Amino acid sequence: GQQLNQSPQSMFIQEGEDVSMNCTSSSIFNTWLWYKQDPGEGPVLLIALYKAGELTSNGRLTAQFGITRKDSFLNISASIPSDVGIYFCAGRSTLGGATNKLIFGTGTLLAVQP
Amino acid sequence: DSGVTQTPKHLITATGQRVTLRCSPRSGDLSVYWYQQSLDQGLQFLIQYYNGEERAKGNILERFSAQQFPDLHSELNLSSLELGDSALYFCASSHRDRAWDEQYFGPGTRLTVT
Numbered sequence: 001g002q003q004l005n006q007s008p009q010s011m012f013i014q015e016g017e018d019v020s021m022n023c024t025s026s027s028i029f030n031t032w033l034w035y036k037q038d039p040g041e042g043p044v045l046l047i048a049l050y051k052a053g054e055l056t057s058n059g060r061l062t063a064q065f066g067i068t069r070k071d072s073f074l075n076i077s078a079s080i081p082s083d084v085g086i087y088f089c090a091g092r093s094t095l096g097g098a099t100n101k102l103i104f105g106t107g108t109l110l111a112v113q114p
Numbered sequence: 115d116s117g118v119t120q121t122p123k124h125l126i127t128a129t130g131q132r133v134t135l136r137c138s139p140r141s142g143d144l145s146v147y148w149y150q151q152s153l154d155q156g157l158q159f160l161i162q163y164y165n166g167e168e169r170a171k172g173n174i175l176e177r178f179s180a181q182q183f184p185d186l187h188s189e190l191n192l193s194s195l196e197l198g199d200s201a202l203y204f205c206a207s208s209h210r211d212r213a214w215d216e217q218y219f220g221p222g223t224r225l226t227v228t
Contacts, residue, residue, distance in 0.1 A: 042221070102157075
């Protein structure tokens with residue numbers, strides 16, 4: 001199945017540090033989304049980006065929709081222990097007649113040491 | 115809590131068997147999506163239903179089928195189960211089928227095939 005390239009694969013940081021992760025695709029997307037998944041739970045939507053070049057914030061999280069429409073970035077500032085989890089990017093695909101099919105990235109595991 | 119419910123939480127069954135996973139979307143949501151999450155394939159889109167009709171198909175095996183009922187709940191049927199079908203199965207829902215309708219995920223069903 002198709003997956004987007006997400007990096008880094010994992011990050012182990014100290015509380016208070018800033019975090020950056022990115023996602024790249026060989027295809028163009030019209031929407032980029034960032035989700036967080038806690039163990040044993042479903043992904044939770046963090047940020048949605050609808051326009052190339054768009055920069056959107058949600059608290060300590062900031063995400064950007066790349067100008068080429070083939071990439072997106074997520075930054076977390078001043079990390080705290082509850083930021084621990086797996087972060088997924090997702091691009092919205094309209095291939096095959098779908099209007100709302102999500103293609104997910106490979107995920108970034110974030111561990112925060114107090 | 116996303117408002118999407120899935121049952122059962124865990125399911126253990128043997129190869130060759132058939133199981134049914136159930137999903138109730140958020141109140142007012144007409145679209146239901148099914149995803150499979152496995153270690154080797156990540157999160158993969160399986161199928162989407164909108165207001166009772168199939169809208170898009172992804173990497174869904176022929177042994178798998180789904181339907182959405184008049185009360186908008188959905189069921190995913192997995193038959194002739196193989197060891198490789200062991201995975202987390204997520205249901206997501208969105209208000210309608212427009213490209214900007216965000217998907218909200220349920221807590222998932224963990225299927226173990228022995």
